[in-house]
Amino acid sequence: MHLSVDNVSKTFGVGRTAKCVLEGISFEVNTGEFVALVGSSGSGKSTVMRLVAGLDRPTAGVITVDGQPVRGPGSDRGMVFQKYSLYPWLTAAQNVAFGMELQGLARREIRERTGYYLEVVGLGESARRLPRELSGGMQQRVAIARALAAQPKVLLLDEPFGALDLQIRESMQEFLHKLWQRTGLSALLITHDLEEALLLAQRVHIMAPRPGRIVRSVQVDLDHQNMAHLRVSPEFLSLREDLAQCLRGLEPALAG
Numbered sequence: 001m002h003l004s005v006d007n008v009s010k011t012f013g014v015g016r017t018a019k020c021v022l023e024g025i026s027f028e029v030n031t032g033e034f035v036a037l038v039g040s041s042g043s044g045k046s047t048v049m050r051l052v053a054g055l056d057r058p059t060a061g062v063i064t065v066d067g068q069p070v071r072g073p074g075s076d077r078g079m080v081f082q083k084y085s086l087y088p089w090l091t092a093a094q095n096v097a098f099g100m101e102l103q104g105l106a107r108r109e110i111r112e113r114t115g116y117y118l119e120v121v122g123l124g125e126s127a128r129r130l131p132r133e134l135s136g137g138m139q140q141r142v143a144i145a146r147a148l149a150a151q152p153k154v155l156l157l158d159e160p161f162g163a164l165d166l167q168i169r170e171s172m173q174e175f176l177h178k179l180w181q182r183t184g185l186s187a188l189l190i191t192h193d194l195e196e197a198l199l200l201a202q203r204v205h206i207m208a209p210r211p212g213r214i215v216r217s218v219q220v221d222l223d224h225q226n227m228a229h230l231r232v233s234p235e236f237l238s239l240r241e242d243l244a245q246c247l248r249g250l251e252p253a254l255a256g
């Protein structure tokens with residue numbers, strides 16, 4: 001799998017009201033790679049995600065998945081949003097099955113994959129429960145199972161833990177990291193949480209606003225095995241501080 005975002009720009013509106021939201025964004029995600037885009041509010045992260053998801057088209061530049069230009073949403077890209085993504089009237093299993101039903105998969109295949117992916121996210125016992133009977137973290141695990149069940153080439157994670165309490169957020173980060181290790185999935189995460197990006201991704205791109213652009217890219221060559229240990233390791237803390245300074249340096253632009 002190779003996701004390529006090549007020199008992508010996005011302008012909303014025309015003429016005097018035109019607003020350049022993204023300028024010359026380029027990055028890649030390769031098979032089994034976990035890549036994160038980090039930036040403050042308004043830096044254009046969600047716009048990048050919408051373009052990669054095919055929900056909107058770039059004004060310039062090209063986005064491809066395995067060499068094929070993205071022309072709209074497709075089952076090769078699985079999305080997990082911040083919240084409100086489950087249908088409240090469907091059980092966990094029905095929510096997971098839903099996307100596959102739209103894909104037109106055979107009933108038996110849908111049943112098997114639903115069971116399998118609910119197990120993968122540790123919710124085999126909760127198949128018949130409704131979203132409101134599940135905690136926020138469990139609901140996001142259902143959303144992840146639903147995205148994985150369509151067997152996408154790449155998982156697109158848009159602030160997936162943004163609505164969760166800090167403690168649950170930390171356990172979900174561990175969960176996602178283990179899932180990534182176990183399944184070898186390829187993922188693109190957008191988050192405003194620098195620590196989250198560094199804990200999960202192997203490659204982190206820092207975005208600045210007005211117009212949204214990538215100002216710094218780092219390879220995170222740290223041992224992610226033990227997350228609790230990693231969070232307090234000197235290498236991690238120094239990289240986090242270095243990048244936090246870079247983000248702080250962008251703030252005057254935000255205020256202006």
Ligand SMILES: Nc1ncnc2c1ncn2[C@@H]1O[C@H](COP(=O)(O)OP(=O)(O)OP(=O)(O)O)[C@@H](O)[C@H]1O
Nearest residue numbers: 012019021039040041042043044045046047048192
């Ligand atoms: N459809 C649109 N029309 C006009 N401007 C837009 C549109 N969508 C987004 N924008 C503008 O683009 C800029 C970037 O927005 P975007 O939501 O991508 O940023 P973000 O980094 O995801 O921020 P947040 O974390 O707050 O979601 C903002 O100034 C926003 O107002």
